[in-house]
Amino acid sequence: MNVDAISAYLCALQDRIVSELERLNGGRFRRDRWERAEGGASPPGGGGGDTRVIEGGGLFERGGVAFSHVRGARLPPSASAVRPELAGRGFEALGVSLVLHPRNPYVPTVHMNVRCFVATREGEAPVFWFGGGMDMTPYYGFEEDCVHFHRACKAALDPFGAELHPRFKRWCDEYFFLKHRNEPRGIGGIFFDDFHEPGFERCFALMQSVGDHFLPAYVPIVERRSALAYGERERDFQAYRRGRYVEFNLVYDRGTLFGLQSGGRTESILMSLPPLVKWRYDWKPEPGSAEERLYQEFLRPRDWV
Amino acid sequence: MNVDAISAYLCALQDRIVSELERLNGGRFRRDRWERAEGGASPPGGGGGDTRVIEGGGLFERGGVAFSHVRGARLPPSASAVRPELAGRGFEALGVSLVLHPRNPYVPTVHMNVRCFVATREGEAPVFWFGGGMDMTPYYGFEEDCVHFHRACKAALDPFGAELHPRFKRWCDEYFFLKHRNEPRGIGGIFFDDFHEPGFERCFALMQSVGDHFLPAYVPIVERRSALAYGERERDFQAYRRGRYVEFNLVYDRGTLFGLQSGGRTESILMSLPPLVKWRYDWKPEPGSAEERLYQEFLRPRDWV
Numbered sequence: 344m345n346v347d348a349i350s351a352y353l354c355a356l357q358d359r360i361v362s363e364l365e366r367l368n369g370g371r372f373r374r375d376r377w378e379r380a381e382g383g384a385s386p387p388g389g390g391g392g393d394t395r396v397i398e399g400g401g402l403f404e405r406g407g408v409a410f411s412h413v414r415g416a417r418l419p420p421s422a423s424a425v426r427p428e429l430a431g432r433g434f435e436a437l438g439v440s441l442v443l444h445p446r447n448p449y450v451p452t453v454h455m456n457v458r459c460f461v462a463t464r465e466g467e468a469p470v471f472w473f474g475g476g477m478d479m480t481p482y483y484g485f486e487e488d489c490v491h492f493h494r495a496c497k498a499a500l501d502p503f504g505a506e507l508h509p510r511f512k513r514w515c516d517e518y519f520f521l522k523h524r525n526e527p528r529g530i531g532g533i534f535f536d537d538f539h540e541p542g543f544e545r546c547f548a549l550m551q552s553v554g555d556h557f558l559p560a561y562v563p564i565v566e567r568r569s570a571l572a573y574g575e576r577e578r579d580f581q582a583y584r585r586g587r588y589v590e591f592n593l594v595y596d597r598g599t600l601f602g603l604q605s606g607g608r609t610e611s612i613l614m615s616l617p618p619l620v621k622w623r624y625d626w627k628p629e630p631g632s633a634e635e636r637l638y639q640e641f642l643r644p645r646d647w648v
Numbered sequence: 649m650n651v652d653a654i655s656a657y658l659c660a661l662q663d664r665i666v667s668e669l670e671r672l673n674g675g676r677f678r679r680d681r682w683e684r685a686e687g688g689a690s691p692p693g694g695g696g697g698d699t700r701v702i703e704g705g706g707l708f709e710r711g712g713v714a715f716s717h718v719r720g721a722r723l724p725p726s727a728s729a730v731r732p733e734l735a736g737r738g739f740e741a742l743g744v745s746l747v748l749h750p751r752n753p754y755v756p757t758v759h760m761n762v763r764c765f766v767a768t769r770e771g772e773a774p775v776f777w778f779g780g781g782m783d784m785t786p787y788y789g790f791e792e793d794c795v796h797f798h799r800a801c802k803a804a805l806d807p808f809g810a811e812l813h814p815r816f817k818r819w820c821d822e823y824f825f826l827k828h829r830n831e832p833r834g835i836g837g838i839f840f841d842d843f844h845e846p847g848f849e850r851c852f853a854l855m856q857s858v859g860d861h862f863l864p865a866y867v868p869i870v871e872r873r874s875a876l877a878y879g880e881r882e883r884d885f886q887a888y889r890r891g892r893y894v895e896f897n898l899v900y901d902r903g904t905l906f907g908l909q910s911g912g913r914t915e916s917i918l919m920s921l922p923p924l925v926k927w928r929y930d931w932k933p934e935p936g937s938a939e940e941r942l943y944q945e946f947l948r949p950r951d952w953v
Contacts, residue, residue, distance in 0.1 A: 375930065396929045405927070523908040523917075586921070593898035594908070603828040603899070610930045612828075616891070618928065622710070622921040624701045625680065 344471060344543050346435060349459050349550075350412055353439045354393070356457075356554045357410045360441065361395050363558050364408070367565055370400035372408070377608055379413055388415030390435075394611045398618065402450070402569055406443035407614035411607075412436075418462055419604040425537045429470060432462040436605075438475070439554065440598065442615040443561075448581035449571040451481035451488065451529070451564065452588065454615070455557045456598060457550045473546045474536035475553055476511065477560060478519055480529030480588060482581045483633055484641035488564045489530050493647035495560030496533045499552045503545065508648075511535045516644040521591050527642050528591045532560075536597075580634050583626065585617035592616065649776060649848050651740060654764050654855075655717055658744045659698070661762075661859045662715045665746065666700050668863050669713070672870055675705035677713070682913055684718055693720030695740075699916045703923065707755075707874055711748035712919035716912075717741070723767055724909040730842045734775060737767040741910075743780070744859065745903065747920040748866075753886035754876040756786035756793065756834070756869065757893065759920070760862045761903060762855045778851045779841035780858055781816065782865060783824055785834030785893060787886045788938055789946035793869045794835050798952035800865030801838040804857045808850065813953075816840045821949040826896050832947050833896045837865075841902075885939050888931060890922035897921065 361372050378391035392411030397403050414435045423430040438458025445452065457475035479492050493512070500507040515534035520527050533553070538546055592599050592615050602612035628634035666677050683696035697716030702708050719740045728735040743763025750757065762780035784797050798817070805812040820839035825832050838858070843851055897904050897920050907917035933939035 398928055405929075407929070523914045582924075589894060589925075590898060590918075593895060609828045613895075613927065614929055616927040618926060619887075620894075620925045620927075622918065622923060622925075623703055624710075624712070624919055625915040 344461070344469060346437070346459075346461065349547060350437055352547075352551055352554070353410055353412075353437060353457070357393065357395065357408055357439050360439075360558060361408050363562065364397075364403070364406070364443070367562065367569075368397070368400050368402040370397055370402070372397045372406075375611075377611070379606070379608070388413055388606070390414045392608065392611060394608075394614065396614055400446075402445060402447070402565070404444050404446040405614075405618035406441070407611070408439065408441040409611050409614065410437075410439050411611065413605065413607065415605060419601060422460065422601050422605070423462075426470075426472075429462045432464045432470075434463065435461045436601075440615075441557075444585070444617045445565070445569070447569055447571065448482040448573050448577040449568040451479045451568075452585075452617075453477065453479050453561050455554075455561075457554045458598075459547075459550065470539075471543055471546075472537045472539040473550050474538060475550060476515055476532060476534035477553065477557055478515055478529055478532035478534065479561070479564075480584075481641060482584050482637065483577070484530070484637050485568070488567070489641065489645075489647045491563060492530070492532060492560050495556050497648050499556035499560075500533065500549070502552065503541070503549045507535075507549075508533070513644075519591065521587060521595070523594070524587065524590070526587065526638075527644060528587060530641050530647070531644065579621070580628075582617075582619055582621040583623065584637075585620045586622045589616055589620055649766070649774060651742065651764075651766065654852060655742055657852075657856055657859070658715055658717075658742060658762070662698065662700065662713055662744050665744075665863060666713050668867065669702070669708070669711070669748070672867065672874075673702070673705050673707040675702055675707070677702045677711075680916075682916070684911070684913065693718055693911070695719045697913065697916060699913075699919065701919055705751075707750060707752070707870070709749050709751040710919075710923035711746070712916070713744065713746040714916050714919065715742075715744050716916065718910065718912065720910055724906060727765065727906050727910070728767075731775075731777075734767045737769050737775075739768065740766045741906075745920075746862075749890070749922045750870070750874070752874055752876065753787040753878050753882040754873040756784045756873075757890075757922075758782065758784050758866050760859075760866075762859045763903075764852075764855065775844075776848055776851075777842045777844040778855050779843060780855060781820055781837060781839035782858065782862055783820055783834055783837035783839065784866070784869075785889075786946060787889050787942065788882070789835075789942050790873070793872070794946065794950075794952045796868060797835070797837060797865050800861050802953050804861035804865075805838065805854070807857065808846070808854050812840075812854075813838070818949075824896065826892060826900070828899070829892065829895070831892065831943075832949060833892060835946050835952070836949065884926070885933075887922075887924055887926040888928065889942075890925045891927045894921055894925055 390413035455477035511533040695718035760782035816838040
């Protein structure tokens, strides 16, 4: 179980993604390295991270690609929910997490995350698991974008067994769901957690495959949509729909809750929140509009592949 | 234990507050009555509410004053957290809840809530408790406004014992606190929950006193600040600070969680969210600015009375 190898992969992945996004964008991500004070947080621990953020860019109104590697004396409850027998163990967690909020409402918001947990206790063998996935949240739906994104997700998993994609696709539909709205967050993708059965090396290889498939899944969609003209109406709908993103991340998202509970770095965790958001009361899209089509044809779990 | 009397008080309070806000504002609240389907929600139950909302008003950019009265077969966990022995009982909950987000950044956002719970089980006496309070969230701090608001809170509680105000004031400071920011939500006020010790009639009288003190606590502040001139800078800071309001309500607020968990009406619960919100990475106010003064002099628990 070589945590250094994971760390090296993740740092290189972050670099690769940031470079490609900068190439697309013409803008620059700022870099913010941070350390987590040993014993200063609750639960106490060390480690740190490297957060790359862009704000006010031409393509991305706000986005971040964050690497973090933290250690703690006690696994927080949100992390051990699926394995209560590990509660209170020491832990090490490392991953790359990204969220991109484009300015153009025709370009979807995207999220990708790959992470590895190791739970330790003196005198016992360490227990590891992997998690992650990617999912897309369009404001205006395009069939071909959804098909493309889901195909890339499938391609990432197929080398590891044909049964994984349907399982992780369904998991994503179930996970990124706003119960209080009875609405999925977006058009899904893949999601997995607590993944350890095939052994450490194979799990690590799967994590790499997911990480490596992010750019081919998303970049062609950005290239296809980022020159489309939009106006105030589309910006307004985007700001309204972004409210759902906030609701999901703050009410349900396990990664966000883990970060906030583990004394994580708030600004890095909440870089997932959109730059400009609107809420309004009991709003409904106009019948027959493109906005209504999003709800009726895209915000429904579908077999896109 | 007369639930009808509470209901009558709450409906009249809602009317009184809405009329006064309309007088101040010159705008009209829309009215949205709703019913909760018996058995349709999880946990199943009936009841309904009357939500009054204003959006795009001259004074209030978004605000709502909601009455609700719901019944359910099983008390949700968020409601029985302080009294685990009541988990799973039938319940009845009624209250008035309001949040007002003014357009002018010099006018503070305000929240008030009064509520009563009754937990029932066949063959046992019903168990009741009251909760509520009010608190204020300024964007720009004015000492005299804070003193005025806290004095009104104290006046609401003093007839019921001098020990209540310090206790409920401290409770408010502790409750409306964003752990992940290490920041209070605003300048506080009063908060109480699980209040039943003095008996039903006295608790109901206290609830009425809190409800009745809302307008005298807030209206003079609105009248004092709503004509102050502001520009883009103040609006921008207001939108940024409103992000904290969203973070608190979605991550910590027990009322919000209770509502979403009890199959409550999402639009009425989330009418507390601001109309226009901004997030940005690791932003700090300029040293010596009015924005920095808010953090240094107002967003600190203080003895304002």
